[in-house]
Amino acid sequence: MRSLIRRNRQTAVKADPAPSRWAWRIQRLMLTPGFRLMLRAGVPFCLTLMAGTIYLADDARRTQIVEAVADARRAIEERPEFMVKLMAIDGAEDALSAEIRAAVPIEFPLSSFDLDLEQVRDTIKGLNSVKNASVRIKPGGVLQVVVMPRVPVAVWRNAEGLTLVDEGGAPVARIAGRAERPDLPLIAGEGAARHVPEALTLIKATEPIAGRVRGLVRMGARRWDVVLDRDQRILLPEYDALPALERVIALQGAQEVLTRDVSRVDMRLSERPTVRLTEEATEAWWNIKQSTGR
16 A cells, blocks of 8 residues: 555656746746836827827818817917007107008907017018117007117219118108208219218318308219309319318318309319319400410
């Protein structure tokens, strides 16, 4: 009996506690951080993406969602605190204000989300009469426009007519006639607007004969002529024009050269200034010379 029991124990097979090869691989895979992350996030994301794709495959559902989003956005943008009700312009006269409103035809009320402030500012700055401008929305729904207008300092006569220019030569506005701005000096000629500061300096130097000055003409785009009444001109050099003009003004004060029968005072050669008589004075001089036999 004992021998039989011993034989049965020897022949009995004990169960192996070690996992199988596939079970071991799955357990190792579950311990991998990347695989665990995929199970926690990747699988739910894929399932959600698949469900969303199936749901949005219907055109009617997509249209409904787009309209709902647009309605929600419109409801927010058109809230009273975001609405602009009027435009206020500071720093501009009535004529310039009207020009600005015509250039920026905004229909109020309008949502501030629909306003492109940078485009509005660039449009206003593009006007000839505006030197600089700033645009902002003030509390209360006011579009505030602060304008720095160009100040005209001279009237430029060119091929297109009469144009007001500022100190930098930039055009400000067109005028129909000289009588509209008799307080401003007149300049003319090619490139005259590019030399407005020099022209103003020369005009200031002619104060002793201001009543006779009609304007300045840019000759050959390189020098100035001072035009006086009685068809007289002072021809200034290309360089050092102011000292040459001051010499002529000094001669006028000392010898009244401009009150004589002179048509041109040529100062283009500083070492040899010349004076040209009028035709009547020249003819009278020749008659006197012939009568005296000299």
